[in-house]
Amino acid sequence: MVKTMRRSSAVTWSPKGNEDCRDYIHCPLCDWEMIYPKNDERKPALIFLDIDGVLIDAIHPPEVYSKIRETMKELFPYAQESFSGYQQNIATARCFKEEAVACLDKVIEGVEASGQRPLVVLSSSWRHACFLDQHRCDAYGQYKFSKYLCGKTSIDYRSEEMLSVESKLGFEFYEAAEKEYGIQLKDRASAIEFWLRDHGFDPNRANFVVIDDNQMEKLSKFGNRFVTTKWLMNESDADAAIEALTFTNEF
Incomplete structure (x- = not known):
């Protein structure tokens, strides 16, 4: 993965009558400095994380x-x-189930042991409920993975604008995805692809894994980078995620 010099997102913003409009803005769904830190040259390994059916019963x-x-x-x-x-x-x-959270911790530790830099991107429907910092501090702050939470995916489809706090503020994801990348946001897989491309990652070359219990028909497009959980994340799922994130990397 080659670092991009592109410092802004394709996401557009309409202030909806707010005259205090910013001239420069990056994607409201991520911590850009966390994704591209100035003093850490380790290769990023992205973990797209669902919640229901992974860390707690669906x-x-x-x-x-x-x-x-x-x-x-x-x-x-x-x-x-x-x-x-x-x-x-x-x-x-x-x-959250302690055993499932421990399995996610195992993935993070496995990535770090490989010499890479783990990053978690929230892809669960819970991502719409609040802003990224609120997820990191208020909702998930007691868990290790919150320290690696760098972003969350956009809406999956047009009707989710009613749920997304960012969409309610005037951020437009649907048109941006289709106009810039030819992606129609119609399922979780397309939202993940949009996030990757919009943050400078080539979906065909980036090192990432998707951990989810749902939308198997759509997410299966990611091959072994899709780890499907049954009921809750277990040791086998953790091993599969670690293998997908470290198998092609030599350090």
Whole structure:
């Protein structure tokens, strides 16, 4: 992967009546300095991470659902049962399965041991609930992977503009993806490809892995770079992700 000198995203921004418009802006979904640090020449290894079905049950068992509800009430006692997506995100994160999180930690450690620089990109539908820094600090701050969380993917399709906090602020992803790269945002795979291209990575050469329990028909286009989890991430999934990220690299 060759570093790009392109310092701005194809994403467009309409201030929606806000006259305090910025002349220069990068993609609101990433930490550009984290992706391209000035003093770290290690090759990046990208981990596109789903949440439901990977770190917590995709369909919450009654006891997990109850725990999430009680956690929301404890953390946000004045919400009066009307909890925002942001609040639900924080409470849900407190109920992640320890074994699954340990497997994700194993992937990160395996990448570091290979001499590469692990970077996590959130591809879960939870990414729409809040901004990147809120994910890193409020929702996932208690977990190791939050320290490697460099970004999140855009909307998957047009109707997700209703959910995405960035879209609500006036950022346009759909037209940018199609105009700049000929990509129609219609599923998780296309959003991942858009993120890669928009951040200077060639999807055919970049070192990345997608960990997800869903959209197998679409994500299978990534071959062995797609690790599909059954129920939750396990040791076998972690080994497959490490192999995909380190197999072609010699240090």
